[in-house]
Amino acid sequence: MKQSFFILFIGIVSLQIFCCAFFTKELKKEKSKMVSVIPNPQMMLIGNGTFQITEETIILISADDADVLGVAKYFANRLKIAGELALKIKSSSKSAPSEKTIVFNCTSEMAQLGSEGYQLIVTEKSIILNAADAAGLFYGVQTLFQLLPPEIYRAEPVSRLEWNVPAVVIKDAPHYGWRGMMLDVSRHFFPKEFIYEFINYLAKHKFNTFHWHLCDDQGWRIEIKKYPKLTEVGAWRMDRLDKPWNAREAQKEGEIPDYGGFYTQDEIRDIVKYAKSRHVTIIPEIEMPGHTVAALAAYPQFSCEGGPFHVLTGGYWPISDIYCAGNESTFDFLENILAEVIDLFPGKYIHIGGDEAEKSKWKKCEKCQARIKNEGLADEHELQSYFIKRIEKYLNSKGRQLIGWDEILEGGLAPGATVMSWRGFEGGIAAAKSGHDVVMSPGSHCYFDHYQGDPDQEPLAIGGYLPLKKVYSFDPTPEDLTEKEAQHILGGQANVWTEYMLNPDHVRYMIFPRIAALSEVLWTSKDLRNWNDFKRRLETQLKRYDNMGINYAKSAYNIQAQTVVNLSTKQFTIELETEIVGPDIYFSLDGSDPTLRSSKYEKPIVLNKTTQLKAQSFLNGKPAGKLIKETYKFHKATGKEVTIKNPYAPKYNGGGEFGLTNSLRGSTNHADGRWQGFEQVDLEAVMDLESVSEIIKITSGFLNNIGSWIFLPRYVEYGVSVDGKNFESVAKIENELPENYGEKIVKEFSVSFDKIEARYIKVLAKNVGICPDWHQGAGGEAWLFVDEIIVE
Numbered sequence: 001m002k003q004s005f006f007i008l009f010i011g012i013v014s015l016q017i018f019c020c021a022f023f024t025k026e027l028k029k030e031k032s033k034m035v036s037v038i039p040n041p042q043m044m045l046i047g048n049g050t051f052q053i054t055e056e057t058i059i060l061i062s063a064d065d066a067d068v069l070g071v072a073k074y075f076a077n078r079l080k081i082a083g084e085l086a087l088k089i090k091s092s093s094k095s096a097p098s099e100k101t102i103v104f105n106c107t108s109e110m111a112q113l114g115s116e117g118y119q120l121i122v123t124e125k126s127i128i129l130n131a132a133d134a135a136g137l138f139y140g141v142q143t144l145f146q147l148l149p150p151e152i153y154r155a156e157p158v159s160r161l162e163w164n165v166p167a168v169v170i171k172d173a174p175h176y177g178w179r180g181m182m183l184d185v186s187r188h189f190f191p192k193e194f195i196y197e198f199i200n201y202l203a204k205h206k207f208n209t210f211h212w213h214l215c216d217d218q219g220w221r222i223e224i225k226k227y228p229k230l231t232e233v234g235a236w237r238m239d240r241l242d243k244p245w246n247a248r249e250a251q252k253e254g255e256i257p258d259y260g261g262f263y264t265q266d267e268i269r270d271i272v273k274y275a276k277s278r279h280v281t282i283i284p285e286i287e288m289p290g291h292t293v294a295a296l297a298a299y300p301q302f303s304c305e306g307g308p309f310h311v312l313t314g315g316y317w318p319i320s321d322i323y324c325a326g327n328e329s330t331f332d333f334l335e336n337i338l339a340e341v342i343d344l345f346p347g348k349y350i351h352i353g354g355d356e357a358e359k360s361k362w363k364k365c366e367k368c369q370a371r372i373k374n375e376g377l378a379d380e381h382e383l384q385s386y387f388i389k390r391i392e393k394y395l396n397s398k399g400r401q402l403i404g405w406d407e408i409l410e411g412g413l414a415p416g417a418t419v420m421s422w423r424g425f426e427g428g429i430a431a432a433k434s435g436h437d438v439v440m441s442p443g444s445h446c447y448f449d450h451y452q453g454d455p456d457q458e459p460l461a462i463g464g465y466l467p468l469k470k471v472y473s474f475d476p477t478p479e480d481l482t483e484k485e486a487q488h489i490l491g492g493q494a495n496v497w498t499e500y501m502l503n504p505d506h507v508r509y510m511i512f513p514r515i516a517a518l519s520e521v522l523w524t525s526k527d528l529r530n531w532n533d534f535k536r537r538l539e540t541q542l543k544r545y546d547n548m549g550i551n552y553a554k555s556a557y558n559i560q561a562q563t564v565v566n567l568s569t570k571q572f573t574i575e576l577e578t579e580i581v582g583p584d585i586y587f588s589l590d591g592s593d594p595t596l597r598s599s600k601y602e603k604p605i606v607l608n609k610t611t612q613l614k615a616q617s618f619l620n621g622k623p624a625g626k627l628i629k630e631t632y633k634f635h636k637a638t639g640k641e642v643t644i645k646n647p648y649a650p651k652y653n654g655g656g657e658f659g660l661t662n663s664l665r666g667s668t669n670h671a672d673g674r675w676q677g678f679e680q681v682d683l684e685a686v687m688d689l690e691s692v693s694e695i696i697k698i699t700s701g702f703l704n705n706i707g708s709w710i711f712l713p714r715y716v717e718y719g720v721s722v723d724g725k726n727f728e729s730v731a732k733i734e735n736e737l738p739e740n741y742g743e744k745i746v747k748e749f750s751v752s753f754d755k756i757e758a759r760y761i762k763v764l765a766k767n768v769g770i771c772p773d774w775h776q777g778a779g780g781e782a783w784l785f786v787d788e789i790i791v792e
């Protein structure tokens with residue numbers, strides 16, 4: 001204790017020296033550029049000078065505590081690997097702090113910073129890291145690594161480098177207690193080595209929760225001793241890797257599935273232990289009652305109809321096979337599984353899934369219907385609620401707490417359940433308002449399976465669009481909660497669903513650098529988050545990733561073009577930017593590929609005639625992002641009024657009133673804001689060219705993306721008129737591509753003719769109406785996406 005007072009004393013004195021003597025405002029601004037800590041600490045002052053870590057530096061630890069020693073070793077090990085420095089670790093009860101020491105001091109004096117907070121004081125003479133708990137020391141060490149040169153993250157020694165730490169005082173503690181990331185190992189299996197790495201990535205970004213999605217329709221990944229078939233059968237499927245995820249045929253008679261894998265209980269125990277050493281808690285997820293085909297393939301008796309089932313080879317929708325809620329033995333089965341899961345994972349929460357349970361089988365099942373009757377339940381939603389409540393009772397009896405996806409709200413929430421809100425913020429808000437704890441994980445901000453750049457330039461992903469800036473704008477605590485309700489927001493997490501990620505390298509690409517943005521959202525208070533400052537610090541963060549050898553997404557280097565069309569002056573104004581600071585943008589307007597000799601982008605580009613723009617970002621003289629090309633085409637209908645009969649969906653308005661004639665073309669990304677989307681109805685549009693004009697060609701573009709239920713029109717019919725009343729048909733163009741054409745493409749339906757005089761153009765594009773029988777959305781509303789209608 002005496003020792004810790006002493007250290008604290010040094011700490012306080014240093015703090016005063018820093019605050020009084022070292023600072024002027026200007027200096028502060030300049031100096032803050034020298035350090036790049038992500039997530040941004042809650043309080044940081046930068047002083048003069050540096051502390052140099054050398055062979056002579058000694059690490060002093062305050063307590064003979066295995067966890068504290070663990071953190072010290074963890075720190076020393078990194079310096080050994082990257083710096084070839086063998087630092088000695090000594091106990092402070094045996095040796096007094098002196099010059100050239102790094103003190104790891106675990107003291108209750110720091111209790112006001114919580115168990116994860118820390119105070120770090122670096123002077124030229126010493127480094128003092130104070131915390132109330134080993135977790136706080138661990139996060140202090142992560143900050144220390146970031147104060148060192150990025151080479152500290154290397155796997156190989158770096159020669160002739162000085163390991164200098166700038167003088168700082170940092171007082172830091174996380175804003176949220178749940179800082180999580182989910183990894184889906186069902187859709188694709190990842191070897192255990194990668195799980196270790198994943199945990200490391202979390203720890204380096206000061207996350208403390210790893211949500212492990214261990215089972216789903218496409219694979220069961222955790223050994224359960226009592227039910228060996230779960231992994232003998234449930235862990236394996238036919239690969240069908242040559243087909244798109246949504247278009248894979250089911251396993252056929254005689255086929256032997258061999259694609260997959262699972263983790264043994266011994267492996268899991270080791271992983272849990274490792275996670276603990278990285279101050280990460282693992283939340284296992286055992287899905288129920290839906291998303292359970294892999295389990296049912298092994299034990300079909302727990303379904304309503306008895307099977308047989310095969311582990312799914314890809315994505316189908318809806319998936320109606322589900323655990324039977326009327327069968328008592330289903331609950332025995334699940335409780336026995338959970339008993340083994342509880343034994344393996346010491347954390348407080350067990351995740352039971354609960355999402356997307358399609359209940360048509362329950363409607364037809366005698367046992368389920370009998371359960372509804374006997375329990376006095378209103379419907380199948382209440383049956384789901386009964387199911388979850390029963391499981392909750394079991395978990396509570398074992399001292400654990402239930403957490404589930406927001407669908408567990410339907411039919412009534414189990415009394416002590418925590419809700420993970422993924423379908424937006426609403427579920428989370430409702431749960432918090434009714435006094436339940438919440439983890440926010442909305443698809444809009446937290447789905448790291450979504451594209452992080454223009455889909456045309458990114459590896460194939462499930463859809464969506466979640467660039468870095470959007471992640472950074474995530475606020476887990478919605479404003480419509482009262483202060484008291486807001487206390488139920490435990491934090492947030494990103495979800496890494498792996499339908500489209502086949503290997504660790506692809507997962508890395510999808511999580512880096514978005515993990516950095518999320519880490520700051522979850523750790524740093526809102527008033528200390530600043531996108532421009534984050535972008536500055538990200539430059540160094542990316543160097544750290546380079547040193548770690550991580551293939552992170554370079555999407556932030558890609559150019560994003562914001563185009564404003566002024567329909568009255570018929571001008572395009574184009575603003576170009578990259579998400580990350582640093583690169584310069586060069587562009588051309590003559591079709592040539594931009595080089596460093598092309599025009600440098602300095603202000604918005606104004607165009608008033610058909611032009612092809614090409615732009616490229618350059619960093620240190622080399623292309624940094626991908627080349628963008630866009631043709632801005634002025635045509636006879638540019639800026640002309642369009643009257644449509646059936647309304648487009650507000651979400652896909654293509655820019656609104658002039659969306660079809662603004663000359664901006666939709667890309668293969670259906671959510672790029674340029675497409676007008678019509679759900680189940682046809683496009684019937686009439687364009688007014690304002691005066692009778694000579695026309696020779698009409699073209700309209702349609703999107704094919706059947707995975708997102710967007711089909712090409714059956715046919716497109718064009719008519720022309722002089723008076724807007726009597727139309728003459730000029731063409732009916734059938735869609736000659738097969739309905740099940742799997743590629744995402746933009747297809748033009750075009751007709752050319754000898755000069756015609758017309759003022760009005762009519763376009764009828766026939767929606768396929770409902771998704772065909774073979775489609776995963778069979779019977780659901782089909783979409784028709786159109787952009788643009790070009791008249792020449």
Ligand code: TNX
Pocket residue numbers: 355356405422447449462497498499
């Ligand atoms: C919805 S999010 C799912 C997952 C999919 C994911 C794809 C949630 C609870 N369920 O089963 O993998 O979308 O983005």
